[in-house]
Structures are given as C-alpha cells and as structure tokens.
Amino acid sequence: MINKVVSNINEALEGVESNMTFMVGGFGLSGIPENAIAALSKMDVFGLTCISNNAGVDDFGLGLLLQRKQIKKMISSYVGENAEFERQMLSGELEVDLIPQGSLAERCRAAGAGIPAFFTPAGYGTEVAEGKEVREYNGKPHILETALTADFAFVKAWKGDTAGNLIFKGTARNFNPLMAMAGKITVAEVEELVPAGELDPNQIHTPGIFVQRILQGEKYEKRIEQRTIRKRE
Amino acid sequence: MLDKNQIAQRIAQELEHNTYVNLGIGIPTLVANYIPQGIDIEFQSENGVLGMGPFPFEGDEDPDLINAGKQTITTLDGAVLFDSATSFAMIRGQHVQLTVLGAMEVSENGDIANWKIPGKMVKGMGGAMDLVASADNIIVAMMHTNRAGESKILKQCTLPITGVNCVKKVVTNLAVLEVTNKGFKLLERAPGVSVEEIKNATAADLIIEGEIPEMVL
Numbered sequence: 001m002i003n004k005v006v007s008n009i010n011e012a013l014e015g016v017e018s019n020m021t022f023m024v025g026g027f028g029l030s031g032i033p034e035n036a037i038a039a040l041s042k043m044d045v046f047g048l049t050c051i052s053n054n055a056g057v058d059d060f061g062l063g064l065l066l067q068r069k070q071i072k073k074m075i076s077s078y079v080g081e082n083a084e085f086e087r088q089m090l091s092g093e094l095e096v097d098l099i100p101q102g103s104l105a106e107r108c109r110a111a112g113a114g115i116p117a118f119f120t121p122a123g124y125g126t127e128v129a130e131g132k133e134v135r136e137y138n139g140k141p142h143i144l145e146t147a148l149t150a151d152f153a154f155v156k157a158w159k160g161d162t163a164g165n166l167i168f169k170g171t172a173r174n175f176n177p178l179m180a181m182a183g184k185i186t187v188a189e190v191e192e193l194v195p196a197g198e199l200d201p202n203q204i205h206t207p208g209i210f211v212q213r214i215l216q217g218e219k220y221e222k223r224i225e226q227r228t229i230r231k232r233e
Numbered sequence: 234m235l236d237k238n239q240i241a242q243r244i245a246q247e248l249e250h251n252t253y254v255n256l257g258i259g260i261p262t263l264v265a266n267y268i269p270q271g272i273d274i275e276f277q278s279e280n281g282v283l284g285m286g287p288f289p290f291e292g293d294e295d296p297d298l299i300n301a302g303k304q305t306i307t308t309l310d311g312a313v314l315f316d317s318a319t320s321f322a323m324i325r326g327q328h329v330q331l332t333v334l335g336a337m338e339v340s341e342n343g344d345i346a347n348w349k350i351p352g353k354m355v356k357g358m359g360g361a362m363d364l365v366a367s368a369d370n371i372i373v374a375m376m377h378t379n380r381a382g383e384s385k386i387l388k389q390c391t392l393p394i395t396g397v398n399c400v401k402k403v404v405t406n407l408a409v410l411e412v413t414n415k416g417f418k419l420l421e422r423a424p425g426v427s428v429e430e431i432k433n434a435t436a437a438d439l440i441i442e443g444e445i446p447e448m449v450l
Binding site for chain 1: 278279280281282287288289290291293294295296297298299300301302303304305306314315316317318320321324325344348349352355356357358359360361362363366367393394395396397398
C-alpha cells in the first residue's frame with residue numbers, strides 16, 4: 001500500500017504558489033473542498049486560475065477567494081449565484097471563460113485519461129465555438145475541445161482510506177472524481193478517513209492512484225444553497 | 234392565458250411512457266407535478282442523479298442531495314447517483330430522450346437563446362448547451378413575451394444563442410407552437426386567447442392551418 005496521508009491542511013497545500021491553475025470540485029456548494037478553500041483564502045497566493053463548475057456564493061466556497069481578489073481567471077459553466085463575481089467580471093477585473101458543463105466535465109476526465117482533445121456537439125454555432133475546429137460526424141457538426149489540466153486539484157469525498165481511495169455520497173460526487181483524475185497533484189479531503197482495507201474495493205468510486213494527498217477535513221459546514229421542502233400531508 | 238403551473242401542466246401532456254427526462258430550472262421543474270396517470274418517467278438532473286423524487290419533508294434536507302438548481306431533493310426507488318462526466322454521457326449520448334427548458338428567445342428555425350445578455354447578465358450556460366445539442370426532443374417552456382412586452386418568439390434570435398436548430402416545440406402562456414422546417418406552426422391556443430391575440434404577440438410569422446383548437450388541461 002502506498003500511504004497518501006498528510007497530517008494537516010498546510011502539509012496538503014505544500015507547493016501551492018501564486019499564478020497556479022487549480023481545479024476545485026463541487027456543484028454549487030455541494031461537495032466542495034471546504035477545508036482547502038478556507039486555507040487557500042488565508043494564504044498569500046494571487047493570480048490564480050480556478051477551474052470549477054461554479055464560483056461559490058459571496059461569503060462561502062470560492063467566493064472567499066474572490067473577495068480577496070486571489071483569482072485572476074475562472075473557468076466555469078454557471079456563475080449566477082455570486083454578486084461579487086458578476087461585479088468583478090463586468091468591470092473586467094476578473095477574466096472568465098464560460099464553457100458548457102458537459103464539456104467542462106469531459107475536458108477534466110479527458111486530461112486524466114490521456115486524451116488531449118475530443119469532438120462534441122455542445123456549443124456548435126454559439127460563441128463557445130469561436131476559433132474552434134468544426135468537423136461533421138454522422139451528419140452533425142461537432143467542435144474540438146481540449147483537455148484541461150491543473151497544478152493542483154482539490155476534491156472532497158465522503159469516505160477515503162489511507163491509500164487514497166475515495167467514496168462519494170449523493171450528488172456531492174459531481175466533478176470531484178474527474179478533477180481528481182486531472183490534477184498533477186490531487187488533494188482529497190474526506191469526512192471520514194479509514195485505514196486501507198476497511199473500504200470494500202467493489203464500492204470505491206475513485207481509485208487511489210489518482211490521489212496524491214489525502215486528509216480528514218477538520219470541519220464541514222455543508223451549507224445548503226436552496227433549501228426546498230414540501231409540507232407533510 | 235396560462236399561468237406558470239398551467240404551462241407546466243400542458244407540457245406534462247407531452248411526456249411519453251418509460252422515458253428519461255431532464256427538466257431545467259424554473260417553469261420546467263413544475264412539470265414533475267403533473268405527470269399523467271399511467272406514465273412512468275425517470276427524471277435526470279445533470280449534477281448527477283437519475284430517479285429524482287419530490288422535495289424533502291422539513292428536517293429531511295440533505296446538503297449532499299440537490300438538483301441542478303441547487304434545491305434539496307429526494308430520490309425514488311431505483312434511483313442512481315453518478316459523476317458529471319457520466320451524467321453528460323447520458324445527455325450527449327442521447328439516452329435522455331426529452332429536455333424541457335426555459336428560454337429568453339426562440340427563433341423560427343429552432344435556435345434558442347437563454348444564457349447571456351451581453352454587458353448585463355452573465356450567468357453562464359450550465360448544462361444547457363450540452364442538453365440542446367443532443368436530446369431528440371426539446372420543448373421550451375416560457376412566457377410568450379418579455380417584461381417589456383416584446384415577443385420572445387422571433388424570426389431570428391438577437392441574444393447570443395445556446396444552440397442551433399434544436400427546439401421542437403414551444404409552450405407559452407398563450408399558445409403551443411411547433412417548430413417546422415417552414416417556421417412556427419400554431420397548434421393550440423390557451424383558453425380564452427384568440428388567434429389574433431397570439432399573432433399580435435408574436436414577432437415571427439405563424440403557420441395557421443384551419444381552426445386552431447383551445448388547449449385542454
């Protein structure tokens with residue numbers, strides 16, 4: 001067994017520098033690496049490029065890094081919940097690359113799988129296709145999208161073991177397994193870290209080979225963005 | 234004239250038995266409340282769930298279980314959870330048969346615009362571009378006109394588009410329109426709304442053949 005455990009978040013973030021590219025897992029606030037984001041927001045690293053489906057909300061998630069203007073560029077698919085984000089983008093302080101969600105997911109997966117580029121129908125005929133090669137397959141136009149890589153990928157899982165194997169819960173899985181594959185250094189934080197051998201190998205979602213560092217997250221707020229309920233009959 | 238719930242109710246009549254359906258944010262989400270008797274549907278949400286159920290009871294909300302609108306949800310028997318690449322494999326690979334989504338504009342050749350107003354609103358396309366590029370059947374649910382009273386049914390979209398030549402049907406508060414290769418065909422009127430009123434609220438030309446029936450909800 002190759003032991004991937006680091007003892008604290010500072011050790012997990014060793015090597016993080018200004019102007020790096022990070023992948024950050026999560027969809028909305030579900031499944032975001034809360035501890036890594038909190039630690040990054042206290043470090044003096046700036047000029048970051050962040051690849052993440054969303055940009056958090058004003059006071060949580062990647063919103064914390066936006067507030068300190070640590071992010072130079074965001075690569076996302078949907079950024080609607082963050083007023084500070086919108087302000088920085090419209091004023092030109094923040095560079096933003098919006099890409100279709102499926103292409104974002106596949107571009108991460110492709111990087112991790114050694115596929116430098118692929119053709120997809122998503123975005124053909126739109127702004128997204130500008131400057132991209134178009135090819136017709138089965139009578140339908142497709143555009144060329146390239147793999148996305150990152151210096152660090154920060155992901156969050158429900159359970160993990162000391163070998164770096166990960167199990168996710170619910171819809172908190174989302175981009176985490178794909179970004180784990182794509183990061184040069186993947187830091188996985190988990191709610192519960194167990195010794196290797198305790199997780200059923202049949203039930204593991206992300207094999208530990210994709211994870212370089214694993215740690216138990218110190219605390220999780222797990223904020224709900226849109227609390228929607230129904231009345232009991 | 235229909236309200237938002239009635240638009241959803243009319244769209245629910247388009248649901249086919251034993252199909253997988255993706256519902257967008259807003260009016261489309263309401264479609265799940267009106268599934269006709271005897272029709273079995275599984276709802277997919279692109280953030281990674283198939284077999285999505287209703288909202289949870291108070292106290293049962295789980296931050297690890299949300300839909301693409303970030304709302305707390307539940308899962309039904311037979312549900313499955315997966316990552317975003319698998320989710321979009323279902324969409325791009327045309328395993329999800331129907332997509333219902335909102336729009337700011339739809340043009341007579343089936344183009345849709347719903348992700349950006351240059352210089353004003355930039356929220357992003359989320360999964361919409363992948364969805365409209367792939368699903369066999371795409372139905373738009375929206376109000377017929379915008380807040381300024383201008384038609385959202387156009388000869389050509391003025392806003393940046395989300396997808397080309399993809400919308401099959403549009404259900405608005407005034408009418409049901411089909412996108413044909415000759416343009417919009419008026420299929421049904423909302424209760425109490427005349428063909429004349431629909432024509433006046435529509436910037437694109439309408440193909441009107443014979444008597445146009447009133448919707449039955």
